[in-house]
Amino acid sequence: MKFSDKIARQSPFFTFEFFPPRTDQGFDNLAARISRLATLHPLGVSITWGAGGSTKERSLELATLTQDQCGLDTILHLTCTNAQLGSIDAILKDAKERGIQNILALRGDPPRGQEEWIPSDPRFTHAIDLVRHIRKSYGDYFCIGVAAYPDGHPDHLIDEGRELDCLKAKVDAGADFIVTQLFYDVEAFFLWLKKVRQKNINVPIIPGIMPIQTYASFQRLTKLTGAKVPDRIQEELNPISHDDRLVKDFGVNLAVDMIQRLVTGGEVSGVHFCTLNLEKSVQRILEDLQWTHAPNRSPNRLISDAPLPPVSSSAEPDRVVTPITAARDATQTLTSMPTTNNEPGRIDFDNVATWDDFPNGRFGDFKSPAFGANDLWGNSGSISHEMLREWRNPKTVAELTQLFLDHLDGKISTTPFSPTPLYPESLIILPELRRLTERGWWTVGSQPAVDGVSSSDEIFGWGPKAGYVFQKGFVEFFCEEKDVAMLEKRVQDHGNGLVHFFAGNYKGEFSTNVPEDCRNAITWGVFPGQEIIQTTIIEQESFLSWKEDAYSIWSDWASCYHPESEERKLLEEVRDRRWLININHHDYRNPQALWDFIFSDGDGLVDGPK
Structure with a gap:
């Protein structure tokens, strides 16, 4: 009608x-x-x-x-x-x-x-x-x-x-x-x-x-x-x-x-x-x-009255270009936790109504209807002329590195991957983020480890009062393929089962050490009279979905420049060659665990030639 x-x-x-x-x-x-x-x-x-x-x-x-x-x-x-x-x-x-x-x-x-x-x-x-x-x-x-x-x-x-x-x-x-x-x-x-x-x-x-x-x-x-x-x-x-x-x-x-x-x-x-x-x-x-009552209307026919149409399990998630609400330093977290469902993909429909009580950025539960929520009209925000001026039209890798450093230092308010200045919790790990970025590993997401902070804490708190919140440390950045290979070997040799990673590139290549049946809940809260609430989860599905958006941002940024310009050639080359990697350490009780792992002496992994 x-x-x-x-x-x-x-x-x-x-x-x-x-x-x-x-x-x-x-x-x-x-x-x-x-x-x-x-x-x-x-x-x-x-x-x-x-x-x-x-x-x-x-x-x-x-x-x-x-x-x-x-x-x-x-x-x-x-x-x-x-x-x-x-x-x-x-x-x-x-x-x-x-x-x-x-x-x-x-x-x-x-x-x-x-x-x-x-x-x-x-x-x-x-x-x-x-x-x-x-x-x-x-x-x-x-x-x-x-x-x-x-x-x-x-x-x-x-x-x-x-x-x-x-x-x-x-x-x-x-x-x-x-x-x-x-x-x-x-x-x-x-x-x-x-x-x-x-x-x-x-x-x-x-x-x-x-x-x-x-x-x-x-x-x-x-x-x-x-x-x-x-x-x-x-x-x-x-x-x-x-x-x-x-x-x-x-x-x-x-x-x-x-x-x-x-x-x-x-x-x-x-x-x-x-x-x-x-x-x-x-x-x-x-x-x-x-x-909520409509006495003059005939009842709608509900989904429960008829079977749902089949959804192909082999179909890849559609790419929706959305505002990257959590593509920032110090936003989310990870836990390796096998699914508790009896069957993969089976959902407890008694609980789904409570999902998204505390939406927390791009890494939510990929089974949630609101995963990767976009804006009012289903479109993304455009890169404005003001943003391009702030980012200074980079023509070299060194200029890109400086752009990300300037964002960490508060000299610019945004990057294409971070629509806001750094959040307060980022300042706690700012030296580590700068150290990575100086190496040429451009950080776009991170989070310090937190062990039972009050839910009313001004920096880390969320949810009802009288609760406690927890975070596992993680960091996410763009790096070169050789760096991914070094990190993979380091995880294998020295991770001791406490370090998980996801890595992928624009071409669709993908690598991880996370078992297929594991889900990584990286932010959770414990509150009086409630079950444990997990607001942030990183697993293969959510990472791959975000990866598509991340590389589309490089493409969108490149499209702001003439096809033959130095800026466009640089940004497209970065998109084509660099990998996105997410590393999480499961020892949330040790705030330095992730950084000790990444920055340990002896291999020249991070502090080598810049």
Whole structure:
């Protein structure tokens, strides 16, 4: 059914947004998660489209599942990035054959390196081009939505007046409804809405609501989207930023307050939840709003009423280019721990609802539906002109080494792999990180060992109060192939079973000493009245998935420069030749165990010629 027709019949209403998980296990578990959320009777669900169509097959598969097996009217995202006429027509034809009648038409993020970008098809450079083509090709069959930005377009070169003109043009071209980017300032939204209506834009506008899940993800996403945060919200968050449970509770209460104000303002009939494939917060919000009962709606047909479609276990995870939220020094951790499941891949569905209570960066549980969570529209943030200037256009390996050192020293605020300055815990191991980087081993992730620190600790704490948190030391860096060979031999000769590593390169070569049936939980917490919570896990599946992203970052960075430039040649050579390696030491009680292993005297491994 057309989404615009359903909006006219139901008030208040809500919709959910999901993205295709990277892994087969995550996909299966998202199906179960959606079945639970379907009992709340959303008016519809939307399925994101990875940057450049990188999740095409999984997006269509997930949309079919929600449309056919869940009985939920589905809105399929579609972007212009890397799109051509033939591919767009094929997707629209496929969507129609699957019974999908709703499309969210988006420009999507252009490939990084906007100076050199030439659209794959000049007929599709903006969302309005998609809207026009869909209307021309399919008439009124599809209900079309478009995006809007109450806090301003992420491309700061587009001012509000121009953005409103573009929004008006998209509606005049045939858009039926508008979904907004996330925001947190309700009063500013109403002022923006008034300006929209003054432009004679009269289609339904659905506010995008993203409940705050963790303080770190809140900071990242507001920076990425340009969302303005009222001082009151920031002031209330700062004192509890280290307590993930309190942050999550605050996020629920804030969302409830925002939605109540929105729907009582007279203009808003419903909201769009950006779930990031998480369920508990949105469920709590809807319960607090008393929106969980839908007496006038017929029950949705749930996944449990029919078998799930088979998912090929041999399929490789789709690469989704996402913001690397944890590609930073001092972020995550590892334990070698055999799986407790009776069968590989078998999941205890009684427990999956509690997954992701404390999402912790890129290394979560690869079986989780939220593993590698991406941003609102399923796209990645672009490398800006300001970033390129800060990174000083490196032309030599020595200049790259200096760039990573400058980030460690706080002289620059970001690298392509670390979107923020160093975190406080990184400073504890800063001498070791500098020593590695000076050697030419460019660190992109690390974590000091921690043995039972209070969960309220300002640096290491997370989760409920009166608990204790633990970390195993690890470090991750790019190095040359000969270095990988030396490290492998060192692990074999001197690791004593306490050191595990994963190593891979752009060509797809891979090496590890971690047994296939082991999972490496590297951050965990012990809290009163709860089971042990493992927030960070590194195993083969998660490492390989992150590795794909890591090498795509080199490609994206290289694409910012002319094909014949020294910068591009250097970055592509680094991408093609260097290996990504992750080393973890399981002696978490000794904070120097990892570094003593790496820096031990006698082999010249680290402190040799630079």
